Amino acid sequence: MIINKSDIAAFLDSFRDEYRVFAPAVADGVSGYRILTAGSELTWQGLNTQRPPKEVLFPQSERLYSYEIGANGVQISAHYDDRKKVVFGIRPCDARSFHYLDYVFLGQEYQDVYYRKRRENTLLIGMACLEPAKTCFCTSLGGGPFATDGLDLLWVDLGDRYLVQVLTPQGKALVASKPFFSPASEADYRAAAAAEARARAQMLPALDLSRVKPWLDAGFNAPFWERVSEKCIGCAVCTYLCPTCHCFDLSDEAATDRFLAGVRIRTWDTCAFPLFTLHASGHNPRPTGKERFRQRVMHKFCYFVQNWGEAACVGCGRCVVNCPVNLDIREVLAQIAVQDAGAGMGQ
Amino acid sequence: MDKQEVLRATVRKLLQNGQVSLVIGYANGTLPLRTAPVFIRTAEEADLLVWNSLCEYNLANYLPRYANDRIAIVVKGCDARALVGLLQENQVQRDRVYVIGVSCEGVVDRRQVAALVGGREVTAVEESPENIVVRGRGFEKLIPKKEAMFPSCRVCRYGNPVLADITIGDSVAAGEDAFDDIAAFENLPAPEREAYFVREMNKCIRCYACRNACPMCYCKQCFVDASMPQWLSRWVGTADNLFFHLGRALHLAGRCVDCGACARACPVGVDLMKLNRKLIKDARELFGYEAGLDPEGRPLLGTFNPDDPGPFTIRG
Numbered sequence: 001m002i003i004n005k006s007d008i009a010a011f012l013d014s015f016r017d018e019y020r021v022f023a024p025a026v027a028d029g030v031s032g033y034r035i036l037t038a039g040s041e042l043t044w045q046g047l048n049t050q051r052p053p054k055e056v057l058f059p060q061s062e063r064l065y066s067y068e069i070g071a072n073g074v075q076i077s078a079h080y081d082d083r084k085k086v087v088f089g090i091r092p093c094d095a096r097s098f099h100y101l102d103y104v105f106l107g108q109e110y111q112d113v114y115y116r117k118r119r120e121n122t123l124l125i126g127m128a129c130l131e132p133a134k135t136c137f138c139t140s141l142g143g144g145p146f147a148t149d150g151l152d153l154l155w156v157d158l159g160d161r162y163l164v165q166v167l168t169p170q171g172k173a174l175v176a177s178k179p180f181f182s183p184a185s186e187a188d189y190r191a192a193a194a195a196e197a198r199a200r201a202q203m204l205p206a207l208d209l210s211r212v213k214p215w216l217d218a219g220f221n222a223p224f225w226e227r228v229s230e231k232c233i234g235c236a237v238c239t240y241l242c243p244t245c246h247c248f249d250l251s252d253e254a255a256t257d258r259f260l261a262g263v264r265i266r267t268w269d270t271c272a273f274p275l276f277t278l279h280a281s282g283h284n285p286r287p288t289g290k291e292r293f294r295q296r297v298m299h300k301f302c303y304f305v306q307n308w309g310e311a312a313c314v315g316c317g318r319c320v321v322n323c324p325v326n327l328d329i330r331e332v333l334a335q336i337a338v339q340d341a342g343a344g345m346g347q
Numbered sequence: 348m349d350k351q352e353v354l355r356a357t358v359r360k361l362l363q364n365g366q367v368s369l370v371i372g373y374a375n376g377t378l379p380l381r382t383a384p385v386f387i388r389t390a391e392e393a394d395l396l397v398w399n400s401l402c403e404y405n406l407a408n409y410l411p412r413y414a415n416d417r418i419a420i421v422v423k424g425c426d427a428r429a430l431v432g433l434l435q436e437n438q439v440q441r442d443r444v445y446v447i448g449v450s451c452e453g454v455v456d457r458r459q460v461a462a463l464v465g466g467r468e469v470t471a472v473e474e475s476p477e478n479i480v481v482r483g484r485g486f487e488k489l490i491p492k493k494e495a496m497f498p499s500c501r502v503c504r505y506g507n508p509v510l511a512d513i514t515i516g517d518s519v520a521a522g523e524d525a526f527d528d529i530a531a532f533e534n535l536p537a538p539e540r541e542a543y544f545v546r547e548m549n550k551c552i553r554c555y556a557c558r559n560a561c562p563m564c565y566c567k568q569c570f571v572d573a574s575m576p577q578w579l580s581r582w583v584g585t586a587d588n589l590f591f592h593l594g595r596a597l598h599l600a601g602r603c604v605d606c607g608a609c610a611r612a613c614p615v616g617v618d619l620m621k622l623n624r625k626l627i628k629d630a631r632e633l634f635g636y637e638a639g640l641d642p643e644g645r646p647l648l649g650t651f652n653p654d655d656p657g658p659f660t661i662r663g
Contacts, residue, residue, distance in 0.1 A: 030550050030615045046466060050615060051552075060552065061582045131484065133468050135378065231384040233408065235556035237614045251581050267581040273555075275572045324556045324612035325404060326376040326383035 001164040002188060003155075007180040008162075009039030012088060014178060019123070022056050023088040024049045033087060044089060047133055048316050052243035053094045054101060056087055057118045060240070061267045064114060064250075069260035082117040086174070089127045092147035092154075093138045093314040097243030098124065099150045103308045104246050114266070123170055126151040130195055132203050135317030137330055140207040143314055145199040146192075156192040163192045207330060209301070209311070211337045216302035220294070224339060228332055229293035231325045232272075238319035238329070239270040239296065244312045247271060271295040297332060350449055350516045351398040354421065357447060357513060359393040361419050367445050371409055372421040373402040379472040379481070380457050384409065396421070398515075399474055400492060403454045405429055405608035407562040411438045418444055423451035425499075425606035427508035428639025429562040432602055434510075435639075435646050438565055448511025450519045453492065453500030454607075455479060458616055460495045464488055498528070499607045499620060509640055526628045532621060543621075548588040550615045557619055558595060560612035563602045570594055596622035601630045601647025604639040 003011060012021055022033040024044035032051030036042065065078040098119070105115035129136070129145035138144060148154050152171030155162040163184055166172045175181055239245040249269040255261040269276055272293075277286045286292050304312035313329070320328050354372070361367045374385035374395045382401045386409075387393065398421075406420055407429040422430060427448055433439040460469065464481060471482040480489050493501070506519035532540065555571070558564045571579045571591050579594075580587045596603075603623045610619045630636045633656050636647045 028546050028550055061584065134470055135468075227386070230386045231409075233556070233559040233612075235559040235612070236552075236554035237556050237612075240552050240554050241614060249581050251577070253580060253582070265580075265582055267583065269581075273572065274568075275574060278574070320378070322614040324560050324614075326378065326381045328377040331377055 001166065001175065001181040002158075002161050002184045003164055003180045003182075004161045008042060011178060011180045012036060012039030012042065014180075015086065015174065019084045019086045021086050021088055022053070033090070036088075042089070047129060047131075047136070048091055048094070048318060050241065050318070050322070052097065052241055052316070052318065053087055053090055054097060054243050054246070056085065057098065057101060057115055057122065058105075058246060058248075058268075061265060062114065064264045064266050066263045067261065068255075068258075078113075080114065080117045082121050085118070085122040086125060087122060088125045089155075090124050090151075091129055091316070092126055092145065092149070092151070093136070093143050093316040094243050095124050095126050095150040096138075096141075096143050096147065096314045097316070100244045100304075100308070100310070100312050100314070101246055103304075123152045123174060124150060125171075125174075126154040128154060128156045128192075128196070128199070130157055130199055132199055133317060134204060135320045136203060137207060137315035137317060139200070139203055139315070140209060140330075141311060141313050141315045144196075145203070146196040156195060158188060158191050158195070163188050207333055208337060209333060212301050212333055213305050213311075215336050215339050216298060219336075219339065220298070222339070224336075225290050225294045228335060229290045229327075232289050232293045232327050233325055234272050234274075234289045234292060235324060236268075236270040236272050237322045237324060238327075239272055240268055241318040241322055243314060243316055243318070244300070245270070247276070271299065297329075297336075301333070301336075349398075351396070353515045354398050354447065354449065355393045355396050357515065358387070358396060358419065359390045361445060362388070362390040362393065367417045367419040369413065369416045370396075370419040370421075370447075371406045372396045372447075373398065373404070373406075376401075379469050380455070380460060398449055400453065400455045400479070401472075401474075402449075402451075403457075403497070403608070403611050405560070405562050405606045407433060407439075408560060408608065410444065410562070411565050414440075414443075416443070419447055420444060421447045421449060422508055422511070423449060423454070423606075424503060424505040424508050425451075425604050426562075427510045428505060428604035429606060431510050431639040431642050432563055432604060432646070433565075434642045435644060435649075441642065446508070446511045446513075448508030448514040450508070450514060450516035451500075451503075451506045452519050453496040453503065453506070454611075455492060455495050456497040456611065458611075459497075460490065463490055463495060497607050497611065499605045499624070502526075503605070510642060526624065526631075529621070529624050529628050533625075544589065545585055547618050547621070548585045548592065550617050551583070551588040551592070552615060553583050553588060553591065554614065556612040556614060557609035557617070560608045561599075562606075562608070563599055563604075564595070566598075570598075592617075592619070592622060596626055599623060600626045601634070601636055602638050603627055 021036045023036050023042050025034045027034055031049040033053040033056055063079045065076050068075045105112035132145050148167050152168045154165040247269045248266050250266055253263050253265055278284045300312040358370050370387045372385055373382040375397055376383040380401060382397060384404055384406055385395050405426045407426050434441055467483050469481045469483050473480045478489050478491050502522045502525045504521040504524055508514060579590055605627055630647055634647055
């Protein structure tokens with residue numbers, strides 16, 4: 001299907017009553033996925049936003065439930081968010097990140113009800129990447145500038161209009177019976193295919209990650225970690241801005257206006273912080289930056305692969321662009337790939 | 348020889364003759380407009396070292412980690428002042444550190460370059476003494492370094508390191524001592540100042556990159572990480588973010604050397620220097636104190652003089 005660019009605002013407005021529409025936008029100089037209050041607000045021209053779209057499903061801070069202990073015992077009221085949402089303009093790498101978050105929050109063993117209620121009510125309209133950045137490495141992780149995984153619709157910019165690829169029944173329902181769409185021609189499909197070929201050609205060659213997991217399997221105690229983590233300053237830029245990092249903390253905030261009441265909150269947490277693994281005893285099994293940096297790499301490229309068959313990285317490049325000391329994960333992976341298997345690894 | 352060549356030769360010699368076992372300096376980064384901190388241990392690696400206007404990190408930050416090594420460290424003027432602060436506060440032992448000072452004319456601020464090219468991706472950069480040329484898909488732009496310089500560098504009076512065992516490069520002229528930015532902000536009506544801070548605080552994602560990039564933030568446990576009891580909520584929002592930033596700024600009163608490493612580390616561009624420079628200005632105006640100038644001196648908050656101004660004290 002085809003939609004003219006001049007109809008985008010009207011298309012978005014056509015379901016804003018029913019759905020909260022998140023789209024890439026800049027607020028106070030920071031880009032992220034924000035709620036549109038009018039279709040005409042859509043002005044984003046860039047690729048990946050600074051803030052990742054995971055926060056639509058998994059906000060940095062959220063109230064899980066309120067509690068109050070009264071005469072009738074403990075009263076708990078959960079704060080679910082099951083409002084219907086559309087994320088418009090999400091990039092294929094970010095859409096894949098939702099798929100990885102699903103493994104964690106919607107697993108066989110554990111279902112996270114807060115996440116599930118958001119996820120079940122969220123549609124993803126993807127935007128193909130015509131000009132991937134030099135920091136993009138999605139093709140190294142099985143993605144691509146036109147990848148469709150996790151999307152309900154994929155839009156391809158053809159200049160004055162978009163080619164709309166319908167990928168799921170939910171996506172179809174969103175565009176069905178809307179007056180903005182017309183059938184695509186053969187020429188439109190050919191233009192989209194050419195755009196994809198151009199986009200792929202612009203990307204740096206994919207990294208060969210085939211040796212990474214096998215080396216990590218045995219490399220936990222390798223001296224490698226000392227040096228590779230040396231410049232890391234232990235902040236949370238890479239993990240907080242990562243679309244797949246999903247670790248969180250739970251804490252209780254007592255109400256300030258009455259006794260025996262409060263709210264349980266969930267906030268992003270990160271393996272980069274000392275507090276992350278600090279035991280109540282005072283013992284910390286990851287006492288220095290070395291262990292904490294290793295955990296980030298291991299979780300993404302070893303444990304996650306072990307658990308779910310895929311690495312917890314979509315190659316969006318946010319950690320590459322934003323690391324305060326240019327500790328580039330691509331370089332780390334390339335170094336791991338040439339490590340001598342078995343050499344000096346300890347047990 | 349240019350500064351970079353002298354730097355490499357100096358480091359090669361230091362490692363060859365065993366005077367130090369580790370050198371912390373700058374190497375080329377993986378992205379245009381970026382260098383990266385580098386830790387070298389052999390003379391052969393000396394050729395990794397670079398010196399250019401992209402050497403934005405304050406490497407003194409790494410020193411307290413290496414209590415048992417003899418280290419050489421590359422410092423700009425501001426970094427040398429941070430090192431002086433660390434010496435004053437007994438975080439670094441002077442006889443373990445060989446200080447390679449490099450005279451500095453200011454570092455280029457990536458954020459300003461990004462703004463000047465409209466946020467487009469820079470894929471290549473070239474530097475000449477006065478300018479940088481940045482290129483990307485379909486554009487090339489010549490930017491005078493002065494226009495893209497980190498704001499604090501424009502008014503820096505300590506481009507020549509105040510502490511060094513060797514100084515590389517000719518002496519640079521001191522900038523004009525100016526706090527016009529802070530004075531102008533002080534004169535805004537309170538509601539405007541409040542609105543400004545609310546906006547800045549709302550950007551913050553509490554990644555603590557500012558704190559972790561700061562050489563003077565070396566506490567073994569930061570107040571925000573305390574959990575027994577917990578002093579700061581894990582909630583990321585205006586009030587809690589402000590609590591963190593005010594707490595940090597106050598801990599840096601009389602200690603911050605205006606290097607800007609925190610602001611450059613921030614992934615979302617929070618205007619951290621507003622608070623830091625206000626406190627620098629206050630330390631100057633109220634106590635005539637500048638941080639990081641005298642290794643034998645005492646930190647401002649470690650001294651008391653009965654004549655100190657202080658409307659909050661009993662004397663008033």
